[in-house]
Amino acid sequence: MTHTMLTIRDLHASYGAITALHGISLDVNEGELVALLGSNGAGKSTTLKSICGVLRPVYGSVVFLDEQIANKTPESILKRGISLVPEGRDIFTSLTVAENMRLGAFVSYNRKRYQEDLEEMFGLFPILKERLHQPGGLLSGGEQQQLAIARALMSHPKLLILDEPSLGLSPALVDQIFELIVRLRERGMTILLVEQNAERALRVADRAYVLNTGVMEFSGTPEELENELDIASVYFGGGEGNKEVTL
Amino acid sequence: MSGVQMILGRIKAQAVAWILAAALLLVAIVMNLFASGVLIDIYTYFCLNLLLVLGLQMFMGNSGILNWTYVGFVGIGAYASSILSTAPAVKDMGVPNMYPALVALQLPILPALLVGGLVAALVAAIIAWPLMRLSNAVGVITLFATLIVMHVILTQWDNVTNGPRTFFGVQYYTTMWIAAGAAAAVLLMALWFKESSLGLRLRASRDDRHAAKAVGINVVAVRYFSFVTSSFIGGLGGGLWAHYITSFSPKSFYMGEAFLLITMLVIGGAGSISGATLGAAIVTIMRELLRQLEGYLNNSGVIAFDVYGLTEVAVALLMITILIWRPGGIVGGQELSWPLWRRRDNSAEGE
Amino acid sequence: MILGEFIINTLSLGSMYALVALGLVFVYGILKLVNFAYGEYVMVGGYTLYVLGTFTPVPWLAVMIIAVLMAAATSYLTELVAFRPVRTKSLDAMLVTSFAVSVLLQNAVLLLVSPRSRAVPLPAIFSQSVAIFGVVTPMRNVLTIVTAVLLLTGLTLLMKYTVLGIAMRAAADKFTTTRLMGVPANLVISVAFIISGFLAGVVSVFWVGRSASVDPLIGFTPLLIAFIATVIGGMNSLVGAVVGGFAYGLLFNALSILLPASLISYRDAFMFAIVILFLLLKPEGLIRGNYTEERVG
Structure with a gap:
């Protein structure tokens, strides 16, 4: 039976008056490669910042290995075993x-x-x-x-988080990075992969989540996702910025 | 925020300023009827402080740039208006090295005050453009250095300022009525400035310099004109102050005064006019009380040695406490408003 | 021989200014805070010298060490009590806080000791003269240079070869990312303040060693020099601060010789005018440094 490593429930996060996450939930089980997809401004990086302690969530829980980490400092979260490869x-x-x-x-x-x-x-x-x-x-x-x-x-780390590892790299290098991710996964590393390149990410992921303007739109296996959604709309970002900015 | 709310917000902010301005005059009337000379003196002093703080607020509060040089422009205004309004015979005696042309010059007080403000604005206009291009630490240090340069010139140019020695013999002109009236006028002006298109653009550049640039705001130009305006008010205020205090030296326009003015602005809330007013009131009252205490301690011989610096220690402690407690100042960036309105504002921001 | 004298004077003055500037930049690099209270750490060191040197039989070397430690402790304490609570809130608030701390410390001394300056008894070694390469110079100049060389070497080793040093350089580069490596923010910032205060303490020994007196405003000039030197050298690099310190020493000595007597009272104004001009032409300083402008939050 798989053991749950990271559990996020009803997470709200905001930058001042701008709310970026409207109560999202997400799970990562031990040994899994989970992909978190979404267009620019969907709230992917905000989610990661909240997990790693860079941003304090407004509301909601982040539980890692049965311990609440929602209000811990980045350094203590790293000590508990979450390591982030930052964007850029x-x-x-x-x-x-x-x-x-x-x-x-x-x-x-x-x-x-x-x-x-x-x-x-x-x-x-x-x-x-x-x-x-x-x-x-x-x-x-x-x-x-x-x-x-x-x-x-x-x-x-017990959980490795990768934020847009393919961003700004040539196709050959992207291949290389994804090969590496697969290898890490095969060695038993639990990975949360955040990507705009949905197609590539879905090819390697066990499960996927799709985030759109701060709301979790989908969760399931890559196959289910392909059946349910037009990948292109995820990739190019459908429905951008409707309720994102409420000043 | 909806359009209705925006308009409501605007009326609110203006109402606060009008109420404050009316209150200034009302207190002056009450003082005139009932108060003793000491209280009237303190109130006059408060009004002058308030005027100076509001001038500082115009640039510093709206731009977010810590403006060290302001007190230097106050000094320029004070010296310019005093030199112009003082009789040649008095200047001959008081400032032995003064240039003969300056000695001969004399204007009535009102034009002299105005020229004082204009000279301050002119100096600001000459030096400010390059200064306004700098931001962050380098900007802070440069403005700080500029104040020191101004101070060195004030203390060394004894053909004009009488050097580090006291410049005395300035005519008394600024009564409580004039101080209160001027402060009320500047209060409304500060509000008008904050809400004007220039003030709006300045605030936008404070909140996000790069975004402001991106929407076509010329940040340097906006800062420049605001800086000059603020310096003009500072110069005017300096003149009024000089004609109240009647003798002063360059020491009055240096770190100590800069600290007091900045404290007044910061503890109330640099972003708002009500904050500046509250800060000026708190610091003035505190300063007077502590001075009385210092005087009492020194005269009564309760303590064996003389007490100096108590006021500064207390003001600094107050400032640190408030910054820890509320880094935006007591009032914060928004103007004071009625509790009902405030609650609605918050709920609008919630989601 | 005049040239030799000029060189030794400039090196000695430059060494002291380099240490002054370095202390300021240590904190600036990480917090992006221009610490106006920095001069007051020098003052605390100076008053420790005065109190222990005058009223206690403690031997001089110990007095100096205690003075340095007191300055470092004061720096750490101000970080703990005043800067840490406002740190995450706003950079402007922190800047104003540092000015308030400066006023507070200055006036506390004014209140507790005296507004007048106090004579500080110095050991004989400070006033003795030595001949180096045929140049006769006060011993304190040589001591200043030797101390600066030792300290700069030590700090270089610390920054280059210890984890703490690497973490401090990393924090000055990207603060948040450094925390994501598990480096505690408070640790890095506290160490920066302690080193900053330590350098201010060392400076206080040599500063007082020149004037043989202390007064509540003694910290103002070192603060200004630190400002000027860091601005000349570049705010974003430790090497820049050292270079700026020496450059300022050179500029100061050169102006003292070159300016006609009638203009010497304007020397400070000239110095600042040069600095302001320099800033306008080259805002990043002599050494650009590769730290980013990221705020600590």
Whole structure:
């Protein structure tokens, strides 16, 4: 029987007067790859910010491994085992690759294991070994994305969240990133994948959610989703901005 | 927010300003009828402070830029109007090194006050354009540095200002009536400015500089004209203040005064006129009470040493407490309004 | 020999200014707060020197160390009591708070000690002179330079090779992302304030070492120098602060020599005019730095 890892219930979040989430619910079970889809402004990033403690939800619960984390700080949420690969990579451009990795292991650091962890990451991302002492800012977009994922994995997360990992990458690099996601999943990692590229995400996901202007429109398996919805409307963003802005 | 509510909001804001302006005059009448000289003095002083704070609010409150230089423009106005209105014989005695041309110059007080405001505005107009391009930390530091430059010039240019020494012999002109009337007028002006198209654009640039630019607001120009306007009021206020206090030195236009004015503005709520008024009232009352206490302590010999700085310590503590408690000031960014209206506003924002 | 003297003077002055500027930027880099209370940490150090040096038999080296620690503790305390509660609310509120803290500390000393300046007894080593490469110079100049070199080396090692240093650099680059790595925000900010106060304390020793007195306004000039130096060097880089400090030392010494006597009283105005001009032409400073403008929230 699968164990539920993350449970979100009736989550409301807002930026000042603008409400971005109108009570969404979502589950991620252990070992699953869950895709969260939606167009620009649908509230995907807001959901992630609320999970990771960057944004305090107005109302609702976020339970991770049987513990309420809705009002915890980002650092304590990471300690509990949720690691985020932020949108747009967000690596530290002035720090070297090695320093970025070291920070990724900030909470989990263990002198003996650290070297092994690094070697493991170099196995997954050989390019990082070559670039180890270069500043992150000098890496290409694809390399930065790899660094961001490797950095997140250094903390030994129980749940890995990826925010738009394919954004701004060439098709070949997108393939590479998705291959990697599949490999991580095969190794037993629980993953919440947020994507605009619905088609690609659905090919690898176990289950999917579709978010539209702050409301959860659909949840189910990729097959069910394909039957129920025209993918194009998700991908290109149907019904944008109707009740989003209520000033 | 619906159109009706917007119009309602506007009337509300205006009503508050009119009520405040009327209250200023009403208190002046009551003071005149019943109060003693000390109270009248304190009230005059409050009105002048209020006028100066409102001038500061015009730019700082609406732009969100911490304006250190304002008190310098107050100084320019004070010196300009005092030099122009003081009789040549008095200046000859008081300011021995003054340029002869300046000594000879004399205007009646009203034109001198006006020129004081205009000189302040002119200086602002000359130096402000490049300053208004800067934002964030660099902007804060530059304005701070500008105040220091102004202070150095005021203290060193003794052919004009009598240097660091006191400039005295200024005619007394600003009675309680004039101070209260001027403060009421500036109050309405500050409101008009806030609601004017310039003020609106300035507030938009405060809330989001990049978005304001994106909708076609020339942020630098909007800041520039507002800064000059605010400096003009500061200069006028400085003149009125000078003709109340009658002798002063450059010290009066430096960090200490800047701190008091900024405190008055910030604790009430920099974004609103009612906040500025409340802040001016609180700080003036507190300052007078503490001064009395300081004076009492120093004269009575209760404590072995002289007490200095009590007022500043208390005002600073108050400011920190209020910022922790309500970083937007007591009133906040919205104008004060009646409880009924306020409740409806909140529910409109809820969803 | 005049050139030699000029060089040593400039290096010594520049070293002190570099430390002053560095202290300010440590906090600015992470919080984006221009800390107006920074000069008051120098003042606290100065008054500790005065009180312990005058009224207690504590040996001088210990007095200096305590002074430095007191400055660091004051800095940490102001962070804890005043800045932390307003930190998440508004940057403007924090800026005004720092000014209020400055006024508070200044006037507290005015109230508790005296508005007048106090003489601080100094150990003989500060007034002795030494000859270096044939240039006779006060020992305190040499001490300043040596201390600055040691401190800058130490801080460089700290920032480059310890996790804490890496985390601080990361926080200055992207604060929120750093927290997502599990780095506690309070830790990074507190350490920044402690280092800032520590540097202010070291500066207070040499500052008082030059004037042999303290007064409640002693922190104002170091604050201004920190402003100018960081603006010249670039607000967004630690290296920039050091470069700016030395550049300011050079500018100050050069103006002192070059300006005619009648204009020397305007020196500060000239300095600031140069700074303002500099800002208008090159707002990012000599060293651009790669920190972003992200707010802490």
